[in-house]
Amino acid sequence: MNTLELKNILKFKIDRINDKKFLEALTILIESKTDPIMSLSxxxxxxxxxxxxxxxxxxxxxxxxxxxxxxxxxxx
Incomplete structure (x- = not known):
């Protein structure tokens, strides 16, 4: 399974989740990998x-x- 396929599977599964607390925790986890790290000159x-x-x-x-x-x- 390549990266694109995995992303699509995750998107599909996330769309089916209705547990707000779980989604909030997942958001924190995802943000820790996607938020840019501040770099200084x-x-x-x-x-x-x-x-x-x-x-x-x-x-x-x-x-x-x-x-x-x-x-x-x-x-x-």
């Missing part, structure tokens, strides 16, 4: 590595501090 990878290194060196601000600074800036 070299520039994006480099920026992520730079950000990681900055974080490891302690060069970051606490989210609360940043929010306070933004609130202050917006009020000016």
């Amino acid at each position: 070299n520039e994006q990878k480099n920026k992520l590595e730079e950000s990681r290194n900055e974080y490891l060196l302690g060069n970051f601000e606490n989210n609360n501090v940043v929010n306070e600074e933004m609130d202050k800036w917006l009020k000016e």
